[in-house]
Amino acid sequence: MKTALVTGASGGLGRETALQLAGNRCRVFAHYFSADDSFINYFGRYKDSITPCRADLRRNVDRRHLIQFIEKRAPSLDYVINSAGMNIDSLLIKTEETQWDEIMSLNLTAVFHIIRDVVPIMKRGGHIINISSVSGFKGRIGQTAYSASKAALIGLTLTAAKELAMYDIRVNALLPGYMDTEMGGKNRTAARRAKEESLLKRLSCPKEVSEMICSLLPVKGVTGQVFTMDSRVM
Numbered sequence: 001m002k003t004a005l006v007t008g009a010s011g012g013l014g015r016e017t018a019l020q021l022a023g024n025r026c027r028v029f030a031h032y033f034s035a036d037d038s039f040i041n042y043f044g045r046y047k048d049s050i051t052p053c054r055a056d057l058r059r060n061v062d063r064r065h066l067i068q069f070i071e072k073r074a075p076s077l078d079y080v081i082n083s084a085g086m087n088i089d090s091l092l093i094k095t096e097e098t099q100w101d102e103i104m105s106l107n108l109t110a111v112f113h114i115i116r117d118v119v120p121i122m123k124r125g126g127h128i129i130n131i132s133s134v135s136g137f138k139g140r141i142g143q144t145a146y147s148a149s150k151a152a153l154i155g156l157t158l159t160a161a162k163e164l165a166m167y168d169i170r171v172n173a174l175l176p177g178y179m180d181t182e183m184g185g186k187n188r189t190a191a192r193r194a195k196e197e198s199l200l201k202r203l204s205c206p207k208e209v210s211e212m213i214c215s216l217l218p219v220k221g222v223t224g225q226v227f228t229m230d231s232r233v234m
Helices: 012-023 037-046 060-073 097-121 144-167 188-197 206-216
Strands: 002-007 026-032 050-054 079-082 126-131 169-176 226-229
Touching: 002 012, 002 097, 012 026, 012 037, 012 050, 012 079, 012 206, 026 060, 037 050, 050 060, 060 097, 079 097, 097 126, 097 144, 126 144, 126 206, 144 169, 144 226, 169 206, 206 226
Parallel strands: 002 026, 002 079, 026 050, 079 126, 126 169, 169 226
Antiparallel strands: none
């Protein structure tokens, strides 16, 4: 049985990915931070395959405890899906330094630390998928910090793929389009604009994106790639 860590599993994409992996006979450590008891109850029916684990990925001590929690319960880690992320819509000239730092600390710095920390327990090799964004590829008005963090995540992915190939660890990035999730749904104007720009006149579907993640994870011959799941012209 394969073992996976999904960060941000309380969000729409993370939750769908955890469920898909569990359905594929994978043991899943479903990370969350700010979710309430309903999150624990939601995964209660999957207690044999999904283990919720709380951590603030911006804090060193929390990340360390998360890795130790996994090590005590699994002999090795095969898959890591870095799905945790946040956004605060703000124009560049109005973005406060604290907002910039908060977004960067979770969307980029935390992923750097997670990748570095999981390498020693990916003893059989494995696959890391970082969830970036089309906004990191083309930018978006009002998402200065978010776009910058997701663009930097692509660079981190490509470099990590080169450095970790010797350990048989693949590292790829996946760029969903605009998704109608809790985070995406906060800006209805941006969602409407993304749908209008779509060639198919639709938003990205978390279930379809999670299916793409699960189909990509077992592939052994692909690393250092950026996969885009969007229907807008790049």
